Amino acid sequence: MLARRDLVWYDWGERMDKIELKAGNREIVGKRVRHLRRQGITPVHLFGHGVESLALQCDTGELEQVLTRAGHTGLVSLKVDHERRSRSVVVREFDRDWRKGQLLHVDFYQVKMGEKIRLEVPIVWVGEAPALKSKDNMLAHELGTLTVECLPAKIPDNVEVDVSSLTGPGEAIRVKDISLGEDVTILNDPELVVAKISYRPVEKVEEEVVEEVEEAVEVEEAVEEAGAPEEAQPGEEREEA
Secondary structure: OOOOOOOOOOOOHOOOOOOOEEEOOOOOOOOHHHHHHHOEEEEEEEOOEEEEEEEEEEEEEHHHHHHHHHOOOOOEEEEEEOOOOOOEEEEEEEEEEEEEEEEEEEEEEOOOOOOEEEEEEEEEOOOOHHHOOOOOOEEEEEEEEEEEEEEEOOOEEEEEEEEEOOOOOOOOEEEOOOOOOOOOEEEOOOOEEEEEEOOOOOOOOOOHHHHHHHHHHHHHHHHHHHHHOOOOOOOOOOOOO
């Protein structure tokens, strides 16, 4: 008999853990938006498939919290001023002044709950590769994200890749080795390498360095000897130039 929790169907509109954000319509555009940022307001752009683009603005503090919780995969319930219903959106991209840490702009993509969406999902590495017990081996992460397609309610927060099956050099995990279930399709080339074990680059032998130093010393001594004047024999005088 299935546990009761297995029989519950979660609807996005009823989820208690959904991320909410308020937005207002924005009339200020172009370079003048810097005045908004000084007031703690960040310009936002909303677009989507078959959706009229909107210039919006959000409180920077609230927006930062949403970015931390949602990343690029979490659904956000966006409530626009004077609209009765919230819009379901995901963060498409954002710009930041990395020197100052200031958030400059955020793009939201409005989704339709019955229409599949394509997006990048981050890879999270789990497990420990037995091959790394040898100091001669190293683990190379070839990909940081996977491109997936699914319904908005099925978007995974991340893709876990277990590297515990990698036991020796030359072994690799490819896209075709990863399964996210029937609800999520991975669009990357199946043969693309996600992670692999390879030999660690051999460092230069110290003996070569020692030989180079010795050669340099010998050359320096030869130069000094060639430039030094000959000593006069006892009872002999040096010839003046």
